[in-house]
Amino acid sequence: MTSTPHPNRDLSYAELNRTRRSWLGYTGEVVPDELLREIVAEATLAPSGSNLQPWRFVVAGPDQLDRFADGLGSNFDKVREAGTLLVVFGDPNAVESSDRAHDFYDSGKTSRRDFAVRNASLAAMNLMLAAWSHGVATRPMIGFEPFLVREAAKMPRSCIPVVAMAVGYPELDREQPERDRAPVDDVLTFLS
Template identity: 30%
Template sequence: MKATVQTDFSPLFRERHSVRYFDATYKLSEQEIKELLEIAGSAPSSWNLQHWKFVSFTDAAAKEKLLPIANGQKQVVDASVTVAILGDLEANRNAEIVYGPVIRAGLEDAYAGYTSHQILFTQIEEAYAVSETSSYRRDEAIRNASLAAMQLMLAAKAKGLDSGPMVGFDADAFVKAFKVPQRYIPVLLVAIGKAAKPATATSRFPVERTVVWNGFEPNASNSPLT
């Protein structure tokens, strides 16, 4: 009987810190960047619609164009690659692409828990139709793209790289400068490369402050607000 190999991945999560200073001489190949983005794209998403688009900045001129939009944060230039994660406001249009092969293969048990693809597609379209006047499309775009962004940073750490997320940028200016279609909204930027300076570890709340067991109750002793 073969022994089960236990691997502790906790250092991957605990040692990931946001880096602001990158080694500008360190370069990643296109293939290495694609491997990172492939892993990022395996993140979970609602209905598996994969609500993300990645804009990768590796060219010096493109990075310089991005710099003022990112409020002069030099990491967008010095990092090997800066990835803009965009959220898809029309992810419902991905349904046919995602599920077409499943339908043609007759794999009815792969319809995200639905008994037929017709029921699945109808629910997706109804959700997006109703949401034209609500925040649903935007919420879903940001929520799911953020999952991919976090997975991208963990993928970078797993490969011995460093990363730094940024939300301090002018989203409207980004859309205009890089001709982003109306279908997408900028969610955040992630700089990836090799740190020139060690990241400063920051404190985190103890779990006792962030967890609430089984719901909030008035005057409950386990409330993080007490």
């Protein structure tokens, strides 16, 4: 598929990062699968421990959304408005594909579950910036019932739903809530 690149593709990283929001308000136009595939491919350029890439992505379009209603609870309306739900999963069993990683992650230094969640979280952030670079807005959410979401996504019991996202084309004239951040010196320590 060839399409005209979105103007956000020309933004610097700084601008892309500054203008990304957990978007509220969507046009209702559904993001095509081919573009979602491209966004996920870009997300998977995220780093991961031993390069094991313990992330999985499940996309539910408008026709599949209803099965997530119970699992998403009050967040469901945001997904319905966006048109697409994308769930990023972590796969703790990915460590089994490497003897070295298997020994490390099962030796008590860190759990398989932590391993999966940490790595999948990095991919999730990459995904949100990748989406925005294509003019696609996201709203990440962890306010959901993990068992129900995993079941609706038809994922194995071992996989952990790390973050669910509403994904869609943003209503650009819709004012977004203030996004305050703590001053950097409140969260940064240089050791001396």
